[in-house]
Amino acid sequence: MYGLFRTARRLREIGLIGIGERNASYVLRYNPRKFYPRVDDKLLTKQLAIAAGLPVPELYAVVREEHQIADLHDKLAPHDQFVVKPAHGSGGDGILVISGRRGDKYRRSNSLLMSRGEFEHHLSNGLSGLFSLGGQPDHLLIEYCVQFDPIFDQVSYRGVPDVRIIVFLGYPVMAMIRLPTRMSDGKANLHQGAIGVGIDIPTGLTRRGVWGTEIIREHPDTEHSIVGLQIPHWPELLQMAARCYELSGLGYVGVDFVLDRNLGPMILELNARPGLAIQIANGNGLGHRLAKVEALAEAGGLSTDPDERVDFSRRNFPTLG
Incomplete structure (x- = not known):
């Protein structure tokens, strides 16, 4: 005591x-x-x-609707590195860091490769609110990947x-x-x-x-x-x-x-x-x-x-x- x-x-x-x-x-x-x-x-x-x-990291794209996901591959073609974030995310959930590419696949920060289908699935989950506060439908930010x-x-x-x-x-x-x-x-x-x-x-x-x-x-x-x-x-x-x-x-x-x-x-x-x-x-x-x-x-x-x-x-x- x-x-x-x-x-x-x-x-x-x-x-x-x-x-x-x-x-x-x-x-x-x-x-x-x-x-x-x-x-x-x-x-x-x-x-x-x-x-x-x-100053803030440059914004490359905002995804608000499911039909916008398929167009992202071409829109992001100039960028080998970028970050995907739920606008209403919490605790780092749903953040996807892309550090490079191999062919038509995306390389994550942990070095694992992600197919286009897996990438689209992650974004679709984000739009549905899987990573957002309260599970409400969300929109996604795609922005510059910081080089620390x-x-x-x-x-x-x-x-x-x-x-x-x-x-x-x-x-x-x-x-x-x-x-x-x-x-x-x-x-x-x-x-x-x-x-x-x-x-x-x-x-x-x-x-x-x-x-x-x-x-x-x-x-x-x-x-x-x-x-x-x-x-x-x-x-x-x-x-x-x-x-x-x-x-x-x-x-x-x-x-x-x-x-x-x-x-x-x-x-x-x-x-x-x-x-x-x-x-x-x-x-x-x-x-x-x-x-x-x-x-x-x-x-x-x-x-x-x-x-x-x-x-x-x-x-x-x-x-x-």
Whole structure:
């Protein structure tokens, strides 16, 4: 019993929040329902980002109807690599990464070949809502396949890492990078076996990582260190994340980025209900950081300038330990 009490006290000390507190105190309080479509529909998110002058992966095609699938083979002929995404997908379900071709077959990121029929079947399933939130009929985006920055060559397994930054009332409060593994089949999804690695807000340096329930310092597939990596374009990433407050209209939002070796940082998607494993990856809780921003709001000190908000975050939210 004493051990449980001590653990609970320690969790309070580091400001760890749970799903119930996240939902009641932040998601429901600060995220107006009318703005959810801005982040739940990846096509709308992309359009809003473009209108705001923020970079996103190039869109090659949108598939809304079954009869459009057969025409895609010719439309995509100029592109050896591309990504298929359900517009309302969740947790990485339904994302198909094509890394090349062999004859009339498509090569997936796991090196397996996919026939035209299998490709069309996957898209048909996506349109039917197999991968969407609530199982509702969906539309599909086909877009540029990111070529990840070479700094991640030794710490990613057959996939593109992404950076998540949680933004509260316009202030970046916590960040991590998600690294694909063999277990995650090359996807940057923690629930499927990717690694979450905490990022220090002031410096952009990676700290420790979490893989499932295990705290790690090396990538399990490559055995290279995941600690001490300098995330490229870090000040720019923070500034872009801060601007997503105005873009989304949501007070509590997760912003996901990819880092292309040629094109630099691009917004991948936004999330109105970002997960909490980011706290474990950082070894720090969100609670104290969120409270500091709320205190700023109560004092009337919130800034409308994204650069000022980033400066505040870099001064106030170092990753301890």
